[in-house]
Amino acid sequence: MGVPMKRIDLTAIPETGQHYRFRIDPEDWRPVEEEEGAVAPAGPMEFEAEIQRAGRRMILNGHLQGRIRVRCDRCLKRFERDVDTRFRTFLALPKEMGAEAEIELGDEDLEVEFTPEEEIDALDLVREQLLLEQPMKNLCSESCKGLCSSCGADLNEGACSCSSDQGHPAFRKLEALKIKGEQD
Ligand SMILES: [Zn+2]
């Protein structure tokens, strides 16, 4: 339906290896889970994959570049930043390629996990890498003041009405009662 295929057919990779280049557009992004919705391409991204093959097994060296949109963990505002990341994924063809091929893992020297597959989706690889690439905290700026814990105002836009001398709203209420009591 107009969406270009971004698939890598592992059965078609020659013994000499293969190089792929994909363009991932923001429209291609279909977040599956909530955490994925917090990260999205902000413009076209370039994804290059160099696949080296040794029999059934393959090593994919990826390079992902572009600009993404993320959410600040302090003020929840969206902001953009550049991504330039290299990664490596291990792949393998199913042992027997037939309609009901039985996928067997754990043969020979498996220090690394090879995922048996006949075809992979470049978008899935990009999605996974973008999530892995996220820092513990995404901050729009190191000095982001975040949101007021009482009223939720964005403190980067200025102090809110619950300024520090007035303290917590619960205490303010108490204070108001006390003043009222004194006046009565
Ligand atoms: Zn922020």
Ligand SMILES: [Zn+2]
């Ligand atoms: Zn406030």
